[in-house]
Amino acid sequence: MAEEIDIPRKRGRPRKVRPVEGAGGERLARTGLHERAAQQLRHMIVVGKIPPGAPVVEAELCELLGISRTPLREAVKMLAAQGLIELRPNRSARVAPMDAGHIGDLFEGLSSVERMAAEFAADRLTSAELDALRAMQATMERHYEAGDLAAYFEVNQAIHGAILAGAHNATLVEMHRWLLARAERARFFALGARGRWVESIQEHRDILAALEARDGARAGRLLAAHVRHTGTGVLAMLASGGVDDAA
Structure with a gap:
């Protein structure tokens, strides 16, 4: 237990201050x-x-x-x-309602950051990190076949995070974390459209293949396009009224 500290006062006895450090x-x-x-x-x-x-x-x-x-x-x-x-x-x-202009800006920024990350990751991913990505892809495929959207989305997010981590660039990771906190809801809603879900799984297969081939330019291009497609899907849902955007 941490020691109590005496803080001198102008008058009277010293006042005891309870320490705040410690998990309890x-x-x-x-x-x-x-x-x-x-x-x-x-x-x-x-x-x-x-x-x-x-x-x-x-x-x-x-x-x-x-x-x-x-x-x-x-x-x-x-x-x-x-x-x-x-x-x-x-x-x-x-x-917060989903605003089309804000969504467009978010996914534009997100696609740029993830593109750079994929380019770096293609060169920097370790063998263990690549194996982990393959395992996550296999798990995501099983969730897709089972029609489990929530579980699919969770692994999908983990894959994006693993690619960012594989870039081994702390600045990109921090930028991505900030953007993703604001775009995660829109990404989930986009997958609610079955057509987008089908596209997403194939895009992830292609991205993994490019990373395995150590083709940074292709991996970056594919991942950026994948993120932009998701943003486009959200905007289409907003335009059609598919997302409740009540004021």
């Missing part, structure tokens, strides 16, 4: 709670359990997540910083 401290436990709440709430938004434009009803979410209002509000602020929730003056927060 109240402050750390409270921080962990709102982070876990943010993770759960984020998942609900990404998979559409809470649709775009829906209000954030504190009482319902507190009961659902088993938390009080304080950690929930902290979680909401975290997701607002990622663009998933809108904080509105004198009104309840809401899940």
